[in-house]
Amino acid sequence: MDDLALVLTIGGLAVFAGAVVQGGVGFGMGLVAAPVLTLLDPSVMPGAIQVANLTLPLFTLASEWRRVDWRGLGFAVLGRVPGGLVGGAVVVYISIHHLSLFIGVMVLVAVVLTARAVSLPRNGLTTTTAGFVSGVTGTATGIGGPPIALVYQSAKGPQIRATLAMFFFLSAAQSLVILAAVGRLPALALGTGAALLVPMIAGFLVSAPLRRYLDGGKVRAAVLVVAALSALVLIVQTLASS
Template identity: 75%
Template structure:
């Protein structure tokens, strides 16, 4: 159910699967995380790209991936040696602060520096916690709906593949995580199909508000999950 709902949100807004599904999977079986959610994170973007791949911002994507590479390495170190709980609280607070600031302004400047920085933060949080969408989404919040979804989809596909590779290298990708992720592809596909009508609704000038709302929920979930576990 969590993966289904997350796929509905991400299929509509461009991100959100991790923020809904990752906390639930972590509470049910920490041993399969973050590998299981990364399997789903790598599969869902393919459906978005099948419909909207022509709208990818390739220049911005290049900067985001450039930042994502070192960010993923830092995230892997955190998984192995440091406290993911501490990181989750920090990331949650920073995302809420970013939402508060951007809600008062017209937009976050979208340039090479900001997209690279967002890619780095996304790499750290995505690899360590399975939730890497908010930093990139906040930078792209004023773009048109198809461009946001297509660019984020390509970024998430590459990011999830990279994270799975790094988790395997540091021996934090058990076979059970891959099997669970494969099973969860089924509710993910159903959720994406349900998201179609919402995409058309949000594309009528309401996507920025939805992105800020989903990012806020993401941060709150991260903080609450950490404090309650």
């Protein structure tokens, strides 16, 4: 099996699993799939996962767009725009290994603090800050879910999925433009991302029963578990490759 076939096979399974998680929880595809794709072929990242990040939210929005928290989304995008620009600079000037390790540690810290509290305050400051951090990490690594998801952890299932879906769609669009502008969006990354749309769609379709289960008040716990597991994967991946 050649390298491209390996990426499409194993990477496709990771994207499928990530789409199942994101379809149910509201985020998680980048967290699940980005470490796997990076290990398989770093040259297609983060562009390949951003192609999927741009497409998957449209399926959620098609059915739940009315539940978007537009005010919160505005604050998140306000922080995401400059954060995306910083993320573009990170891709060019800073080692991705150091950034990934930092992301993993910070997500674990956030999960621990959040799990011990009743809820994380959701206001203009926290949402804008989460948007900024998500912009940096999302553009640099393709993983921008945890900061904004932790802010929305106490929201109801449809609202968190719809709001995060709109945020991720706008975020991926900005990241792709920035990556192209700094010369970090090769044709191979776009082609790989397009090929991974098939397992992504399949994963989203499979997530329908999961959504009904999580809407029974289990979204917050699911968000924390996915964030913590993904952070551990990032840390292990970074240490193993350093």
